Amino acid sequence: MKFKFCHNNFNVLNLEKSLEFYTKALGLVETKRTVAEDGSxxxxFLGDGESTHKLELTWLRDWDRPYNLGDNEFHLAFRVENFDGAYNLHKEMGCICYENKEMGIYFISDPDNYWIEIVPENMK
Incomplete structure (x- = not known):
């Protein structure tokens, strides 16, 4: 039996704001959309155009408060060729929430405060 990664899910309060963030900050594009018949x-699903892994954003009509992310110790990670360019973009966007210069990485946070790790392409 062999299992393969399929997707990760983040629940979001403002779908359009989140889509704008993931498009601008990470270059992700919408690959699939499912709308409940009752609008609930x-x-x-967002993809990077290279891997098969997807990020699923879930918007719930009746959810009216920020999601409790606990200690927010979980995260997604993205490799990037132009680390300095990515850093400058994220600095300009004001979404860098943590830097570890010693390790050569940093984290950004999305509109719902989910963390995303950014690592240079050559990091193992």
């Missing part, structure tokens, strides 16, 4: 939820 929308699922949007």
């Amino acid at each position: 939820f929308i699922l949007v």
Whole structure:
């Protein structure tokens, strides 16, 4: 039996704001959308155009408060060729929430405060 990664899910309060963030900050594009017939939820899958792994954003119509992310010790990670260019973009966007210069990485946070690790392409 062999299992393969398929997707990760983040629940979001403002779907359009989140889509704008993931497009601008990470270059992700929408690959699939499912809208409940009764309008109670929308699922949007985002991809990077290279890997098969997807990020699923879930919007729930009746959810009216920020999601409790606990200690927020979980995260996604992205490798990037132009680390300095990415850093400058994220600095300009004001979304860098943590830097570890010793390790050569940093984290950004999305509109719902999910953390995303940014690592240079050559980091193992």
